[in-house]
Amino acid sequence: MTASVVAALLHYLGAVNLSCSGQSSSVTATGRDFDFVHAIAxxxxxxxxxxxxxxxxxxxxxxxxxxxxxxxxxxxxxxQVIGGSCLPDVVADIVTRRWDHEKTQFSLPPLMCLLLGEPGTGGSSTPSMVGSVKQWQKSDPQKATDTWSKLGMANSVLENQLRSLSKLSEDHWDAYESVVRSCSRLTFMKWTEVATNQQQELIVKSLLAARDAFLEIRLHMREMGVAAGVPIEPESQT
Incomplete structure (x- = not known):
């Protein structure tokens, strides 16, 4: 919501041009426009x-x-110290700084989608959970660092496998489509049965590796939750 309002106001005031390629304007949004919206938002x-x-x-x-x-x-x-500063000065300071965030293009492989499950009992209290995790990090820094490191590695493995699947879909679309559609109707234990050639075997192998990475991520999230005393990834959810 914040980003949408900021983008709309900046576009209306002429600070950025966020016209879509299909609109009448001959100029479309540039990376600089998006960076400006990002900084203000x-x-x-x-x-x-x-x-x-x-x-x-x-x-x-x-x-x-x-x-x-x-x-x-x-x-x-x-x-954070805007109470004693003029808002225009704060904005000027922020937009002229060198933003060092990184954004690397990434998307899910074709024929895959991300689903959000709502348990029906309402969401958790993020500030409370974050506070508990930070308290655990302070009380047991070595264990926290170890868990965080393992979680980071598992996240990287998942990212690499999803990128691999995207590449396989580009290089061997027919095999990829066949495998993914077949596996979507089977339990993971039967995925290897759908592979009938080398390309399909590579796709199934990457799917299984992605599944293993998901499970490891949830394991470390659960370990973190248990240690911090909050239900970050309860067994019932996995």
Whole structure:
């Protein structure tokens, strides 16, 4: 919502041009336009919340699907002391800083979609969970660092497997489509049975590796939750 409002206002005021390629304007949005919207939206988010978050939600809203690496929190330091500063000065300071966030193009492989399951009991309290996890990190830094490292490695493995599947879909579309559609109707234990040639075997192997990475991610998330005393990834959810 914040990113949408900021983008609409900046476009209306002429600070950026966010015209779509199908509209009458001959000029479409540039990377610089998106970067400007991103900087202002992150600033607005910080001022509204009174703290500097990860910023991934704002980044996703501005740039779309990608792999995100957070910016240095110091970039938004002036937005946290706005009480004694003039807002235009704060904005000028933020937009002229060198933003060091990273955004690498990323999307799910073809024929795959991301589903969100709502248990029907309402969402969890993110601030409370974050507070508990931070408290655990302080009380047991070695275990926390080890768990965080393993989680990061599992995330990277999953990313690589999904990228591999995307590449396989480009190189061997017919085999890819056949395997994915067949596997979608079977339990994972029977996936290897659908492969009838080398290309299909590679696709099935990558699907199974992605599944293993998902399970490892959920394992480390559960370990973190148990250690912090919060239900981040309860057994019933997995």
């Amino acid at each position: 992150q600033s607005a988010h910080c001022i509204a919340q009174g703290k500097i978050g990860s910023g991934f939600d704002v980044s996703a809203a501005v740039y779309g699907s990608h792999r995100y690496t957070r910016f240095s929190p110091e970039i938004l330091s002036s937005a």
